[in-house]
Amino acid sequence: MAVENIIVVVIFLFIQLFADKLISSEKIGRFSWLSFSGGVAVAFIFVYILPYLHDEQSKYGESSFRGLTFESEFYLLSLVGLIIYFVIHNIAVRAYYSTSRGEGQFFWIQIAFFALYNSMVAYTVFGSDVQGLQTVFYGVAIGLHFMAISHDLHREDAGRYKRGRYYLAGGILFGWIFAIVFTLPEIVLAITFAVIAGAMIFNVLKKEMPTEESAHLPTFLWAAFIYTVITEILKLLFNW
Structure with missing residues (x-):
């Protein structure tokens, strides 16, 4: 069991x-954190998620079924993940407005989904062949993603x-133990990643992109720029 996996x-x-x-309750501090x-999160999508999907598509894109070759199946799986998240989100919103107990139903539908999502x-993090510094570095981006989701909830x-x-934390423990046991x-891991990527893209663009009212623009721009530059340098140096 790798030490970096335990740390992450x-x-x-x-x-x-x-x-x-962890996130300041003071308005300016909260806006800066988010x-x-x-x-x-946005940088992570474009410098890691999408390139990884491209690599997996290239790796498995030559496979065929009964003479048919599929050229975009992993992108389609990501679309499925995005649609699933969108549908669940809308079901939760409808539950919120449909009954007097809707607020609770809305919240627990989200908790159930994000526990599975986690x-x-x-x-995908602990079951992949990512090791060492790469695990920690990408773990930081995912950790911030988790923080934004939890803070929103x-x-x-x-x-x-x-x-x-505790259900959210339990989801992480389950995924970690499952990856160990x-x-x-590899194709199962790739499919899981593709589906999760779609849900992650939707969540980042819908909930983590700061709005005009809550954005601290310099912080957002510097975070995206610095994470992108560091990632590209590390990819070059370590052939990630």
Whole structure:
């Protein structure tokens, strides 16, 4: 069991359990944190998620079924992930407005989805062949992504979040343990990543991109720029 994996999973769990304490409640501090997280998340999408999808598509794109060659199946799987997230989000919103107990239903639908989402993300992180500095570096981006999600859930319903955060942390533990115990074929990992990528892209663009009212623009721009530059340098140096 790699030491860096243990470090990253501890960071993930700490973020899920204490996201509401990590981000300042003071307005300017909160906007700066969220703008920083959004900048890193957007950069992560374009310098890692999309290139990885391209590599997986190139790797498996020559496969065929009954003489038919599929040239965009991993992109289609990402689209499926995006649509699934969109549908679940809309079901949760409808639950919120449909009944007097809608607020609770809305929140727990989100918690259930993100617990599953966390387990799948953890599985792709710890089940892949990413090691060493690369694990820690990409773990930082995903950790900030988790922080933004948890903070958003906390702001929606602080009372229910106190219990819901344990389900979120449990999702990470499940994905980590599953990756340790089971060694699945690489194609399964690639498919899982493609589906999660779609959900992640939707979530980043819808919820993590700072709005005009809450954006701290210099922080967002610097975060996106610095993370992109560092990632590209590390890719060049270590052939990631």
